[in-house]
Amino acid sequence: MGIYFGxxxxxxxxxxxxxxxxxxxxxxxxxxxxxNYTVFQSWGHVNDVTPSLTPKSSTKACGITAxxxxxxxML
Numbered sequence: 001m002g003i004y005f006g007x008x009x010x011x012x013x014x015x016x017x018x019x020x021x022x023x024x025x026x027x028x029x030x031x032x033x034x035x036n037y038t039v040f041q042s043w044g045h046v047n048d049v050t051p052s053l054t055p056k057s058s059t060k061a062c063g064i065t066a067x068x069x070x071x072x073x074m075l
Contacts, residue, residue, distance in 0.1 A: 005032045008065060034058045 006012040009027075018025045037058035 005030065011063065011065075034060075 004012065004015050006015075012027060016025045016027045034057075036056050037060045038056040040059065040061045
């Protein structure tokens with residue numbers, strides 16, 4: 001169990017499911033800084049890791065899509 005953060009909104013939307021009878025969901029926009037993490041190049045390997053076997057506090061699963069680093073959005 002844990003908290004999911006994504007670098008692309010469409011990735012995060014897949015995890016944002018309504019839990020109430022009024023069919024509403026919550027998606028928070030956050031800026032996250034993580035220092036001690038394990039990197040996986042394939043998502044399938046993340047499910048094989050048990051927390052007690054990795055000394056890192058977080059997991060970074062690299063996907064095949066990423067945000068355009070040259071496109072800027074002002075919020």
